[in-house]
Amino acid sequence: MKSIHVQVSKPYDVLIARGILDEAGSRIAAALGHSRTMIVTDDTVDALYAARLEKSLTDAGMAAEKFVIPHGEASKNMRTLTALLEALAEAAFSRGDILIALGGGVVGDLTGFAAATFLRGVRYVGIPTTVLACVDSSVGGKTAVDLDAGKNLAGAFWHPSMVLCDPDTLSTLAPEVRADGFAEIIKYGMIGDAALFDMLHHPDTMDMEEIIARCVQAKADIVEQDELDNGLRKLLNYGHTAGHAIEANSDFSIMHGHGVAMGMMIAAKYAAGRGLCPADLPAKQEALIRLYNLPTQSPYPPETLFASTTRDKKRMKNKIDIVIPKQIGECVLLRLDIAELKEFLSEGCTK
Ligand code: NAD
Ligand code: GLY
Numbered sequence: 001m002k003s004i005h006v007q008v009s010k011p012y013d014v015l016i017a018r019g020i021l022d023e024a025g026s027r028i029a030a031a032l033g034h035s036r037t038m039i040v041t042d043d044t045v046d047a048l049y050a051a052r053l054e055k056s057l058t059d060a061g062m063a064a065e066k067f068v069i070p071h072g073e074a075s076k077n078m079r080t081l082t083a084l085l086e087a088l089a090e091a092a093f094s095r096g097d098i099l100i101a102l103g104g105g106v107v108g109d110l111t112g113f114a115a116a117t118f119l120r121g122v123r124y125v126g127i128p129t130t131v132l133a134c135v136d137s138s139v140g141g142k143t144a145v146d147l148d149a150g151k152n153l154a155g156a157f158w159h160p161s162m163v164l165c166d167p168d169t170l171s172t173l174a175p176e177v178r179a180d181g182f183a184e185i186i187k188y189g190m191i192g193d194a195a196l197f198d199m200l201h202h203p204d205t206m207d208m209e210e211i212i213a214r215c216v217q218a219k220a221d222i223v224e225q226d227e228l229d230n231g232l233r234k235l236l237n238y239g240h241t242a243g244h245a246i247e248a249n250s251d252f253s254i255m256h257g258h259g260v261a262m263g264m265m266i267a268a269k270y271a272a273g274r275g276l277c278p279a280d281l282p283a284k285q286e287a288l289i290r291l292y293n294l295p296t297q298s299p300y301p302p303e304t305l306f307a308s309t310t311r312d313k314k315r316m317k318n319k320i321d322i323v324i325p326k327q328i329g330e331c332v333l334l335r336l337d338i339a340e341l342k343e344f345l346s347e348g349c350t351k
Helices: 020-032 043-059 078-090 105-120 131-137 167-172 175-192 194-199 208-225 232-237 240-249 256-273 281-291 302-309 338-348
Strands: 002-006 012-016 037-042 064-069 098-103 123-128 142-147 150-157 162-165 319-327 330-337
Touching (some): 012 208, 020 098, 037 043, 064 078, 098 105, 105 123, 105 142, 105 150, 131 175, 175 208, 175 232, 194 208, 232 330, 281 319, 330 338
Parallel strands (some): 012 162, 037 098
């Protein structure tokens, strides 16, 4: 088992081990005390894993109720949030009780935000079941729902009290959902871990427990220094500026990681073209992205991406911080003004 302590304002542990789902009840009871629990999950994950979680909770002497949402991003909204909060109130949940997010990033973001707001804040435990949720969204305390006006526009920083990650649950993922999460893993390799970048070249023999742990440790190291996303944490957005624009233009039919993969190529080509990183870096990154069946070329022209990017929440007045590679395993922030952003996108979109 790998254990990573995240030393933020409300510290917590991330435990990563195959089969840990069946120990969730005893581990939660040992760390957080016996409490009532509300499992929040989606219909797909419910059918696959909720019964095992419920059994482990009841075996540990904890009552488990369940709130199931339809799978997919369309559930991550204020209507579902309200329904969840009403269900908690209806069941007379108290400040000492615990929400458990069993699922991918959608379930995690929704449950975390419900936990942040119910009774002005209750505890929640993350049990991520997608690659993306294991390596990224379950750690760091960003919670949110989407508004009609855009993605993740209402949310809070609210840390989980514990995260239990069982890599065995990833075996049932659809191939494109699994691949999607690998874009974030490649990102961790690019921003700070050249050895991880190398390991990813051997998908048949790599140890998922080790890979997830490296990513979680990398995220913890950054979040501990910049919990509220004012500086260093922006490094986690490598590939995200253009990636978000690609996702938004597709009406979110292009998944997050797929957008990030294309966004990383835009940033790398821009940096290489300007002599800010080695000339062969884009080709090396592209080969790895392709190995995971992820796309490397934006289907939208730079002008279209520019229009979306200028509406991005990462923009401050007429400046935007983008992340560019210096070498594999090291990225830096670059503050661009809006005119320079146009050049970033057009130079980055070259074939
Ligand atoms: P998701 O939660 O929608 O899961 C993708 C699909 O996989 C769903 O259909 C789900 O039912 C299914 N699924 C989940 N686990 C499964 C399993 N083990 N086996 C089979 N099917 C399974 O999507 P996601 O990619 O996990 O997360 C995307 C969300 O995460 C977005 O809303 C994004 O905004 C958010 N996000 C948040 C953060 C953060 O820091 N909070 C970071 C990145 C992304
Ligand atoms: N997913 C980026 C962050 O947590 O900051």
